[in-house]
Amino acid sequence: MSLVLDLCLALAVIGVAVWTLAVRGNFPAVIGFVAYGLLLALVWVRLGAVDVALTEAALGAGATGVILLFAVVRLRGGKAEIDAATPSGPQRIAAGLLCAVVGIGLAAAVVTLPEPAPSLAAEAARHLPALGVANPITGVLMAYRGLDTLLEAVVLVFAVLAIWTMAPDRRWGGVPGPVFPVQSSGPLSLLARVLPPIGIVVGIYVAWVGADAPGGKFQGGTILAAMGILAWVAGLWRLPPTSARGLRWAVVAGPLAFIGVGLLGFVIADGFLAYPPSLAKPLILLIEGAMTLSVAAALILMVAGPPEGGGRRAP
Amino acid sequence: MIFGLTGSALVALGLYGLVTQPALLRKILAFNLLGGGVFLLFGVMARRGAVVDPVPQALVITGLVVAFAATALALVLVLRLFQITGAATIAEDEAPP
Numbered sequence: 463m464s465l466v467l468d469l470c471l472a473l474a475v476i477g478v479a480v481w482t483l484a485v486r487g488n489f490p491a492v493i494g495f496v497a498y499g500l501l502l503a504l505v506w507v508r509l510g511a512v513d514v515a516l517t518e519a520a521l522g523a524g525a526t527g528v529i530l531l532f533a534v535v536r537l538r539g540g541k542a543e544i545d546a547a548t549p550s551g552p553q554r555i556a557a558g559l560l561c562a563v564v565g566i567g568l569a570a571a572v573v574t575l576p577e578p579a580p581s582l583a584a585e586a587a588r589h590l591p592a593l594g595v596a597n598p599i600t601g602v603l604m605a606y607r608g609l610d611t612l613l614e615a616v617v618l619v620f621a622v623l624a625i626w627t628m629a630p631d632r633r634w635g636g637v638p639g640p641v642f643p644v645q646s647s648g649p650l651s652l653l654a655r656v657l658p659p660i661g662i663v664v665g666i667y668v669a670w671v672g673a674d675a676p677g678g679k680f681q682g683g684t685i686l687a688a689m690g691i692l693a694w695v696a697g698l699w700r701l702p703p704t705s706a707r708g709l710r711w712a713v714v715a716g717p718l719a720f721i722g723v724g725l726l727g728f729v730i731a732d733g734f735l736a737y738p739p740s741l742a743k744p745l746i747l748l749i750e751g752a753m754t755l756s757v758a759a760a761l762i763l764m765v766a767g768p769p770e771g772g773g774r775r776a777p
Numbered sequence: 778m779i780f781g782l783t784g785s786a787l788v789a790l791g792l793y794g795l796v797t798q799p800a801l802l803r804k805i806l807a808f809n810l811l812g813g814g815v816f817l818l819f820g821v822m823a824r825r826g827a828v829v830d831p832v833p834q835a836l837v838i839t840g841l842v843v844a845f846a847a848t849a850l851a852l853v854l855v856l857r858l859f860q861i862t863g864a865a866t867i868a869e870d871e872a873p874p
Contacts, residue, residue, distance in 0.1 A: 482810065521845045522844075544800045
């Protein structure tokens, strides 16, 4: 039974992927991509990776879908140009053959993987009690591979900065993204009024529960960001200008806390990002809390895009 | 096993789209399809042992967040290119604006 389910799911994922590539319009392609992300999240559940499924559904399908839709609405025309640049039949057949070789090579590698599989699961589980977290994935993210997670946190800050620099000079420091009119009635207005109080509680809960169950700062931060975006799109919440000090602190709070705790490791433990066993849990909580805030702020700013209104006066 | 083959197929499909689609927006979509396939392959590796290995899963979560940041930046670059030049592709034989 589960084999049939897996097979149907696999075929659906591949079918949606083909459709996303083949369909002519940009809009249906993006919708196809969102469906692809949600189906992929189901695949992750089938693989027993609920943490990854949450992240995939929230970020891969949800947040990516939103920024893609924003882009589709603004990219108009260009059909003749695109037709002129479309590769000819023989070129496409050649590309298809080469890509098929890559795919078959990967499939062959998957089929002939060595048995037994190497695994770090036992290793990862052994030291969890010392960290005070029960979710092995949070343990890996925060302790064993803490440096990767720190670098990723910094990537988010740099991504926000890079997006801001795409604004014209006169808009620097202005309000990010378009300003939406206030929706006083309709489904969007209702959702934006009813959902955020619930969503904010759920987001904080998901971030908090990440220590012991599937969840964590990225999943929780994404839910918080979604609530902010909902209120923003409905016109109920004005984004602060990018020159606002509080906004900038919110973006860097997580990485700063992470680096601060990392440096503290030199003093109270035996190196960068090392936690003393007695303080591991409170330090991890401090980082996770600050990171949840920063992830939410960075995601909202990435969805909003470069500053489009206000900004400094022309020189 | 099924999902391993699915991941391989997604990588091939995404790569094909990345190479043959001329519009930049569609290239970004194809690149994300490819990324989904790579992550899936990684997840299948994590599933093979007796117990699920948390290390690849944690790295996939990191990867998803970075992929989103990269996609957001890529889309802003495409939009800016479109605003400045009106171009939706990076075809070489295009007349300079």
